[in-house]
Amino acid sequence: MSSEYILQMKNVTKRFPGVVALSDVSISLKKGEVLAICGENGAGKSTLMKILSGSYTSREYEGEIWIDGKKTDFSSVAVAEANGIEMVYQELNVMLDASLAENIYVGNLPMKGKFVDYKKLYSDTRAMLDKVGLELDPRQRVRGLNSGQMQMISIARALSKHPRIIVLDEPTSSLTDKETNILMDTIDTLRREGVSLLFISHKLDEIFRIADRVVVMRDGSVIATEAVSDVTEDQLVEAMIGRTIDNLYPKAAAPIGGEVLRVEHLTVPHPSNKGQNIVEDISFSLRKGEILGIGGLVGAGRSEVLSAIFGYITRGVTKRILIDGQEARIASPMDAIRSGMGYITEERKQTGYIWVHSVRENLTLACLKKLSRFGFIQKKQETDMAAEMFRMLDIRAPSLETMLVNLSGGNQQKVVVGKWLLSQPRILLIDEPTKGIDVGTKAEIYKIMNDLTHQGVSIIMVSSDMPELISMSDRCLVLSNRHITGEFTGTEITQENVMKAAIAS
Amino acid sequence: MSKENQKGKTLLRALLSKNELGALLPLVLLLIVVAFVNPNFFMRRNILDIMRTASFSFMVAMPLTFLLASQGLDLSVGAVTSLGGIICGMALKAGLPLPLAILCALLSGALVGTINGFFAIKSNLPVFIATLGTQYMVNGFIAITTNNVAISNFDTSFKQLSQYRLFGEVPMPILYAIILAIVGQIILSKTRFGREVLAIGGNKETAYLAGIKVNQRRMITFIATSVFSALAGVLTASRFACAQPAAGSGTELSIMAGVIIGGTSMFGGQATVIGSALGAILLATITNALILMNVSTLWQSFIYGFILIVALYVDKYRRKVLSGE
């Protein structure tokens, strides 16, 4: 018996200790359809998709999965793959010291007799890289690529297996407009070829642009399934968080004071191309109460600039940094923190949190010194501080003692943000402040940024999210081709200006 | 059916999240078995004997717990134990007063620890191989300086260090170990140092970005491990009234097995000093039980190796279950 649906998940319930992550969830997917899934952080989106990819075996949940109208037992990842299902996970999953080719074709290398057919491997890889718009050498190592590029490599790995169903869990959270456009085109092509896609995103404009239907989840249940053409953005937001948001980007400009930070002649070597610089001799300043946005394409060196200022990367870096007009020697993050800086990094898994430690321990990590007396951590003070942040950021976890590995991606991000808020910096460097965070909480985080600037904190914000960059920045620098190619203030900060500068050379 | 399965998993998780149970459960089982086979086991003298043996391992296991927690490793602890005894013995023979002789031993430990730490932190060599290298070098050094001849005929004052019995019953090493256990557990779970060491083991980059002195903290754990190993060597020499060139050889694996089975993860970030104490007691009990049950001592290293592998498996499985996979 054939079915209208290529995939049906029926009455799926999944429990974790203390949480019902999914309760009685059913979704269905047609051939050649793009089905978007949206919902708050912790709604159960990733869990549902991990069930589909076989990460959780059929014994660990209740419910059924039907493929082509036939009930199928998803007992392992292998079963999912055999049914033509590929998943790109929310957290990056690449082998840093293997080549791009090996990463894309891992477990699937073309063979000639008993040996790997390297010629074919490299030419196939070239073709896959073209498909996702990466101009890189198939032989080069993954280490040194930025997160956007790594994301594209993961997508290429899924595509290389020619699946019938592709699951993309927040694929665009580290991509800028240009790469997002390439991905959207790729998805369009796949759809025309009859491939079906499941697409998770917190960016509603993408959902409207690419999806045919949208599933809204809340607290582990599906609360609406609609054709995209039948709903508006407001309706989606209301369905997701139970209220409307009149202003997604509530900027409240603070009075801007004198210069607090000055970066002069900053040069940072390229992380993967030896002998080249990713930024060269750039200078800029930051004023009190200001939010300075940094735009540019993936690979323009935006993150590297922040890392170099913070003293996280030092090798080959030349710089002069002045804080309040005084030269500051910042050779390590410790120096930076001592000078009143904080740094929310982009890759929360690698540099943001400790996965086997609790929410409390992660939140207070950057202010242990303040919390200690004679070397002893003041337990009560610590718990109070963490609890306040837990409430303020609406972190969804069973308790303060839950390990980070058991939190949803967006909630992990909130913990990382909270950690740096608790360190009370005067200068806060943020790389993608709302990566993976849902619309409701996003607005909350913007409000917190506003409050900070009103208290006199200055912020440098790297963002790939164009509306965020435009509406939250008081001033915006654009990096391209090793240099600052644009500086805009107030109403000059427009998508057009930023894009133009981002591709300038 | 799947519901039941989930319930089973929850129970398992609850058990595994009490890390120390890894050592406690087998210990209890073992005691029950031994009690049936040989009731002599529970004689007071025998119990004290086991505790004394465990105390010597624990002196090394305590700092090793911190080292493993920070994702470090040290295979030279056995050799440094021998070194500590030998250096102390030679110093005494050279006429140095006891406190100075002990200080010399501890300093020799600190030196080896610094070398280990240097290789682990500054070079990109795998710690496993680097500390194996120092193990051989230290053993070589001992062989050259002693010609593999033990040093004996010590004063009573030196022997009293380990041989004195509190209330005529409890050997001093047990007292030392109890103090170490309390202090160690407090440092690990209550102080900033302990938290920072755990953070480094959990995610070195995140810890570094949070302003933690990663290299300095790691160096301290390496040095502490070697210094306490040397101390264990001094006390071993005192106990047998004889400093043997091979006093500590081969102990590194069983001590590490005890730490891991006690609930400290090889993957870093999670540790318990009390668990390590239980692990040391478990290992000592096994050795003792083997003797009482008339199993050839030749089986010992086979069994230690086996326990180490079981411990590693438990550790890996514990991680997997806790992460909800």
Ligand SMILES: Nc1ncnc2c1ncn2[C@@H]1O[C@H](COP(=O)(O)OP(=O)(O)OP(=O)(O)O)[C@@H](O)[C@H]1O
């Ligand atoms: N391994 C785990 N152990 C325990 N609880 C978990 C585990 N993984 C997820 N959860 C819980 O299940 C719920 C759903 O999480 P899930 O990751 O599916 O959310 P999500 O919709 O993908 O959110 P986000 O937008 O933040 O990525 C959350 O409450 C989370 O805390």
Ligand SMILES: [Mg+2]
């Ligand atoms: Mg998710």
